Amino acid sequence: MNYKCLDDLDKASDSRQRPDTLLLVGAFIFLALAVLRKVIDILASQYKWNDFLTAIILMGLYSLGSSFSAGCRGGLFMCAINSFTCRMKVELFGALVKQEISFFETIKTGDITSRLSTDTTKMARALALNVNVLLRTLIKTVGMLSLMMSLSWKLTLLMLMETPITGLLQGVYDNYYLRLSKEMQDSMARANEAAGETVAGIRTVRSFNTERSEAGRYDHRLMDTHNLKTRRDTVRAVYLLLKRLTALVMQVAMLYYGRLFIQRGQMSTGNLVSFILYQSNLGANIRTLIYIFGDMLNSVGAAGKVFEYLDREPQVSTKGTLQPETLTGHVHFHNLSFSYPTRQGRKVLQGFSLELRPGQLTALVGPSGGGKSTCVSLLERFYQPQQGEILLDGQPLHSYQHHYLHRKVAMVGQEPVLFSGSIKDNIAYGLADCSLERVQEAARRANAHSFISQLEKGYDTDVGERGGQMSGGEKQRIAIARALIREPQVLILDEVTSALDTESEHMVQEALASCPSQTLLVIAHRLKTIERADRIILIDRGSVLEQGTHQELMDRKGGYYKLRERLFTEDDTSH
């Protein structure tokens, strides 16, 4: 179902849910009650066949009309609930994917899926279904109350005494229920998270033979949820028992006083029977009203969490507007200081400055954990530096329009992620109306065309979930093609050649060299691959230690020279 359809459906159901239906239902109810009383009075006094027949026909008509309007109302409200739920999920998902990367590092996946699946449904139910029942019950209650007052105000007052007792009971129950519901939601999120994590990391689970312990972990978390549910259901059973008992006591009192009023001639038998029939209906209605109130209260928790995410403004703003027609791709990291939001106490970059020039290949090298990938993440605006700024063609990165920036600055990561779908869809990811020729051209440059052509379905081959049906090298070449097709001005390759054979690596490097005006930033562990770089930057502990060409750095015999020596010695011993 697309967005437009949802809107249309909403409008349609909105326009059909006018109070006319409810008024109609109310009118029919009163009609039935009036008829009912008439029937009883007829039977109790003198029996007239014609009067009886009229009453029965009226009742039949009422039943028919009320069933019809109840069906229509129920159907329309269900439609409204479904479309509302769907729209909430889409809106919430849209708000979630807008958030900055560190948001996803702090919020657990199970929590997000639980918000998307359970809370949105609860919220929609609360709004649409409860509003439906609330309106219907309210109209019925007011109508019945006025009729009962006209029959006997004393009995009506007696009957209303039940309400505060039930209300008190409901209040205590609701408080407890609300607390348990929150605990249950969190517990369900934890269980979902355990299952999701295992499925996502099934290869690791299999190779470490931890299937049983993962199943045990899931079972353990489900048991927590189960225990909470049992506690909730027990409390609910006790609450229902107490509520029924209160209603029973009230009914006995009603019968006793009703009989007294008949004996004193203050009421007819028909009136009492009508009153009791109204009363049992009214009692149910009042209980429904109280229940709905409680249910709405419970949904407030779910709605609160949904709105919290819907209203959340991403901390890394995407409100830039700059979209210059030409961009040279000159990047300047200016005196950056940065700590990851999840580890605020630890500076990953400190007074970090670096320049990437158009038409040059710059390579970042250095020991693991030195901060190379962090530079790339900042250039991609995944995070915001606490101090300093990154300039692109002299303008701060945040002033560029979000889509423009990510079209001009493309990255291929260490572990490229593909999405389930065809190879073509993955290469043209995020580009509307992209021709097959363009896709093939990008694939050729990434040295992916030949292996794709050999596949039975070619570019229509499904890559599997997260690209699971492709090898590491194939995934990387598809990811390189996905970046190249955008013809970015700044291209970042984070350790991309690690899964490529020498032949593919050579061809990819040739392809990259064929864009002479592009700014190329490469992160490499295999130092051999970057010897031809225009500039090599050695980074350690968040600072630039050395920079220059391979020859300059070798001649200097500093950190780069030692790193190279060490890596080559390690390579030799491993062979």
Ligand SMILES: Nc1ncnc2c1ncn2[C@@H]1O[C@H](COP(=O)(O)OP(=O)(O)OP(=O)(O)O)[C@@H](O)[C@H]1O
């Ligand atoms: N998302 C994160 N949250 C918190 N700390 C992080 C995060 N990513 C990286 N770090 C930390 O920041 C430091 C720099 O990491 P970074 O990934 O930039 O290093 P690197 O030089 O690219 O390492 P490698 O060569 O192993 O990929 C490391 O100490 C790492 O533990």
